[in-house]
Amino acid sequence: MPRSFSDQEKVxxxxxxxxxxIDSMERYGVRKSNVEWIAKATGISKGGFYLFYSAKEExxxxxxxxxxxxxxxxxxxGLKKQSSGADEVRFxxxxxxxxxxxxxxLTVLGQSEELSALMRGIDPRRQKAESRADDLFFQEIxxxxxxxxIVDGQKAxxxxxxxxxxxxxxxxxxxxxxxxxxxxxxxxxxxxVRELTGDGS
Numbered sequence: 001m002p003r004s005f006s007d008q009e010k011v012x013x014x015x016x017x018x019x020x021x022i023d024s025m026e027r028y029g030v031r032k033s034n035v036e037w038i039a040k041a042t043g044i045s046k047g048g049f050y051l052f053y054s055a056k057e058e059x060x061x062x063x064x065x066x067x068x069x070x071x072x073x074x075x076x077x078g079l080k081k082q083s084s085g086a087d088e089v090r091f092x093x094x095x096x097x098x099x100x101x102x103x104x105x106l107t108v109l110g111q112s113e114e115l116s117a118l119m120r121g122i123d124p125r126r127q128k129a130e131s132r133a134d135d136l137f138f139q140e141i142x143x144x145x146x147x148x149x150i151v152d153g154q155k156a157x158x159x160x161x162x163x164x165x166x167x168x169x170x171x172x173x174x175x176x177x178x179x180x181x182x183x184x185x186x187x188x189x190x191x192x193v194r195e196l197t198g199d200g201s
Contacts, residue, residue, distance in 0.1 A: 004051075005048075005051070010052075013042060013043075013044060013048075013052065014052060016042045016043065017038065017042050017049070017052060017053070017059055017063075018059075018062060018063045018066050020038050020041040020042050021033070021038055021059050021060050021062070021063035022063045022066070022067060022105050023041070024037060024038050024041070024060075025060060025063065025064075025105045025108050025109070025114075026104045026105050026108060029108055029111075029114050029117075030057075030060060030108070030109070030114045030115075030117040030118045031113070031114065031117045033056060033060065034056065035049050035056050038056075038059070055121050056121070057118055057120070057121025057122055058121065058122070060118055061118060061121075061122050061126075063105070064105065064109060064118070065130065067103050067105055067106065068134070070103070071099050071103060071106075072137055074095070074099070074102075075092070075095050075099075078091050078095060079091060079092065079141070084199075085145065085148065085149075085150030085151075085197060085199075086150075086193055086197045086199035088145070088150065089145070089150065089151070089192075089193050089196055089197050090189060090193050092141070092162075093162070093166075093188075093189045093192055093193065094189060096162060096163055096166035096167075097166050097169075097170060097185055100166070100167065100170045106167070107167070107170060107171060110167045110168075110170070110171055111171070135160070138159075138160065138163065139160075142156040142157075142159050142160075143156065150197060151196050151197060155195070155196050159196070162192075169181075169184070169185065169188075
């Protein structure tokens with residue numbers, strides 16, 4: 001029988017579980033991640049794991065949400081540092097690509113088989129709620145640009161697919177080639193900034 005933990009130990013263990021879950025997904029993907037490896041890497045028994053989570057997928061989903069929260073915070077901080085509307089849009093687009101480099105687990109979960117394996121273990125109501133929250137986060141950015149006349153209303157309404165576009169291109173980076181990927185990304189970002197803001201600089 002697993003031993004009990006103090007409240008402070010629970011906080012520390014939960015944080016380690018999240019970190020090791022991210023590590024596991026980056027190393028092995030969702031399907032090959034397992035409770036035994038994560039528990040051992042965290043420093044607890046397999047039985048101890050189940051004091052925190054009833055299934056592997058619940059932990060992996062929480063780990064994904066932790067990364068997503070960090071990405072959102074980084075993005076908002078970066079946007080506030082920009083000196084013009086066009087700079088904000090450029091930073092936003094560049095950040096979409098950089099986030100996949102900084103957090104490789106996002107590219108793992110960008111693969112349909114891995115994402116499906118994760119979502120099979122998550123309550124559909126929770127999936128929908130988190131999907132709506134993600135959509136709302138980006139819509140608030142686009143609406144702010146519209147309000148401040150950085151991007152006009154019609155163009156703002158067509159921006160919802162930008163994160164998915166960055167992911168799709170990133171997933172094909174190896175096929176495209178590193179140098180060509182960099183050039184293609186630069187051309188794409190420059191074109192989108194001009195199209196969305198009218199700023200050709």
